Amino acid sequence: MIPLASRRYGAVNWIGLGTLYGKEVRRFWTVATQTVLAPLVTGLLFLAIFVLALGHRIDTVDGQSYVDFLVPGLIMMTIAQNAFANTSSSLMIAKVQGNIVDLLMPPLNAVELTIGVAGGGVTRGVVVGLTTGLAMFAFVHFGIAHPAFVVFHAVAASLLMALLGMLTGIWAEKFDHLAAITNFIVTPLSFLSGTFYSTTRLPELWQHIAHLNPFFYMIDGFRYGFIGHADAPPETGLLVMLGVDAVLLLVVHSWFRRGYRLKA
Amino acid sequence: MGMTTGRLGIRRFGAVNGLGLATLVKRETSRGLSDYNYHLLGPVVTSLLYLVVFRLALHGNDGGKSIIDFMTPGLIIYAACEKAYESAAGSFIFDKHERIIADMLMAPLTALERLLGYVGADCLGGLVVGVAVAIACFAFAGLGAAHPWAIAAFGLLGMALYSLIGVLVGIWAEKWDHYSAMHTFVLVPFSYLSGVFFPIDVLSPPLQALMHFNPLFHVIDGFRYGMTGQTSGDPLVHVAVLVGVNLVLGGWAYRWFRSGYKLKP
Numbered sequence: 001m002i003p004l005a006s007r008r009y010g011a012v013n014w015i016g017l018g019t020l021y022g023k024e025v026r027r028f029w030t031v032a033t034q035t036v037l038a039p040l041v042t043g044l045l046f047l048a049i050f051v052l053a054l055g056h057r058i059d060t061v062d063g064q065s066y067v068d069f070l071v072p073g074l075i076m077m078t079i080a081q082n083a084f085a086n087t088s089s090s091l092m093i094a095k096v097q098g099n100i101v102d103l104l105m106p107p108l109n110a111v112e113l114t115i116g117v118a119g120g121g122v123t124r125g126v127v128v129g130l131t132t133g134l135a136m137f138a139f140v141h142f143g144i145a146h147p148a149f150v151v152f153h154a155v156a157a158s159l160l161m162a163l164l165g166m167l168t169g170i171w172a173e174k175f176d177h178l179a180a181i182t183n184f185i186v187t188p189l190s191f192l193s194g195t196f197y198s199t200t201r202l203p204e205l206w207q208h209i210a211h212l213n214p215f216f217y218m219i220d221g222f223r224y225g226f227i228g229h230a231d232a233p234p235e236t237g238l239l240v241m242l243g244v245d246a247v248l249l250l251v252v253h254s255w256f257r258r259g260y261r262l263k264a
Numbered sequence: 265m266g267m268t269t270g271r272l273g274i275r276r277f278g279a280v281n282g283l284g285l286a287t288l289v290k291r292e293t294s295r296g297l298s299d300y301n302y303h304l305l306g307p308v309v310t311s312l313l314y315l316v317v318f319r320l321a322l323h324g325n326d327g328g329k330s331i332i333d334f335m336t337p338g339l340i341i342y343a344a345c346e347k348a349y350e351s352a353a354g355s356f357i358f359d360k361h362e363r364i365i366a367d368m369l370m371a372p373l374t375a376l377e378r379l380l381g382y383v384g385a386d387c388l389g390g391l392v393v394g395v396a397v398a399i400a401c402f403a404f405a406g407l408g409a410a411h412p413w414a415i416a417a418f419g420l421l422g423m424a425l426y427s428l429i430g431v432l433v434g435i436w437a438e439k440w441d442h443y444s445a446m447h448t449f450v451l452v453p454f455s456y457l458s459g460v461f462f463p464i465d466v467l468s469p470p471l472q473a474l475m476h477f478n479p480l481f482h483v484i485d486g487f488r489y490g491m492t493g494q495t496s497g498d499p500l501v502h503v504a505v506l507v508g509v510n511l512v513l514g515g516w517a518y519r520w521f522r523s524g525y526k527l528k529p
Contacts, residue, residue, distance in 0.1 A: 031441065033441070033445065034441060034444060034445070034448075038444070038445075038448045038449070041448060041449060041453065042448065042452070045452065045453050045456055045457070048457065049456055049457070049461045049462070050321075052461070052462045052466050052467070053318070053331065053335075053461045053462040053466075054318070054321055054322065054331075056466070057322060057331070058321065058322070176302055179302050179306075180302065183302070183305075183306045183309060183310070184305070184309060187309075187310070187313070188309065188313055191313045191316075191317055192313070192316065192317070195317075196317045196318075196320070196321050197317070197320045197321040197323070201320055201321075201323040202320070
């Protein structure tokens with residue numbers, strides 16, 4: 001008789017983790033038209049609108065042409081929205097359709113669940129960011145000043161948004177809750193945190209408020225990687241992203257461990 | 265027994281089933297506005313975000329005020345029209361998925377009554393959203409009514425156009441992917457690029473010429489003419505084009521309702 005109770009693998013259930021991650025990636029990849037092509041088209045559309053409407057009115061932002069300033073912001077906005085959408089919709093749909101048990105029953109611990117689901121969101125964020133960036137490069141020949149910053153912020157921001165998406169997906173009880181968080185929190189923050197303008201344009205009080213907002217650091221740091229100029233010190237951005245990611249990882253992990261809103 | 269079957273076969277009302285039509289309009293309008301958080305506040309927040317972002321991007325620039333005044337009519341009519349599309353298409357796809365489309369097919373309504381019921385309800389929903397967005401924008405931009413007839417005419421023609429597109433997409437579509445593909449790849453780009461945010465004069469001449477074949481351009485430009493008096497074309501041409509396109513799409517939707525294409529087994 002095979003003992004059913006014991007974990008018959010080492011410290012990490014690699015097969016289980018790989019399966020979960022693979023499922024999260026295939027989930028968006030099978031509908032790539034909606035999950036990769038659609039954000040790419042929307043990103044290009046925003047580029048066209050802002051350049052056509054504002055390009056001839058704004059000469060430079062922080063010494064950069066407006067287009068060069070705008071491109072990193074738009075890529076980051078696309079990354080953020082898609083990493084969030086991937087994890088939040090995955091958990092929400094599983095809860096509504098009742099197949100969340102498929103996630104809770106397998107022999108995966110809270111760490112493996114956190115990494116597996118978040119990994120899917122990070123992958124979607126990075127894939128969408130990369131394809132959108134390449135598509136934009138066909139129209140705007142931007143340079144990359146500090147590639148390490150670009151890579152770090154793409155991954156760190158994807159992780160941040162994937163984790164926020166997981167918290168939302170676990171917390172929300174119906175699709176309306178998810179839509180409300182997306183419409184009234186995620187979209188406004190990704191619009192207002194310096195995607196389209198430099199925060200140095202804001203009144204002083206608002207500048208201070210903007211600098212308390214993690215969305216600002218992910219856009220600012222990512223842009224620093226492209227144009228070599230940031231509104232805040234780039235090192236601060238690195239630390240803020242690492243800190244926020246670490247805190248969110250702990251929160252998601254504890255929610256999975258307790259089964260908050262997932263287990264009866 | 266014989267009497268009952270005899271009675272069931274006859275339409276016991278005049279040329280128009282007024283009660284049935286009113287019921288359909290009421291059902292479609294209320295389902296489109298049931299959750300005001302999402303259905304009303306969503307478009308309002310999105311439109312305000314655009315205004316704020318453009319205002320901040322142009323902070324300290326002389327053009328700031330004028331571009332906001334230019335965009336506002338575009339944002340209002342676009343929000344209203346988008347709502348009309350969403351209610352129309354969403355309603356059909358939802359009902360087909362949930363297999364409750366029979367509720368509408370069984371009711372003693374003619375194809376024309378169905379068409380009028382859906383389009384009428386979608387226009388009402390669009391009107392509510394448009395008014396909400398206009399009130400919110402009032403805080404940022406000067407709203408005017410240079411030509412009230414044009415506001416009414418292009419508001420109605422525009423919402424009817426998007427609603428008819430929504431009816432056709434909703435009847436034809438088999439899954440939500442079709443609905444969102446039409447929205448993301450066709451409606452949003454063609455609307456946003458045809459004068460919501462910038463005058464089409466900034467486009468190259470061949471693109472400008474091409475724009476005149478895009479019905480959505482005529483809606484947005486005509487509506488802006490109503491509010492500010494600005495136009496990149498001829499308002500009467502806009503009316504003629506939109507009446508024509510609406511008649512064609514309306515006739516098409518009418519045929520689909522009559523034949524039961526993709527609605528009846």
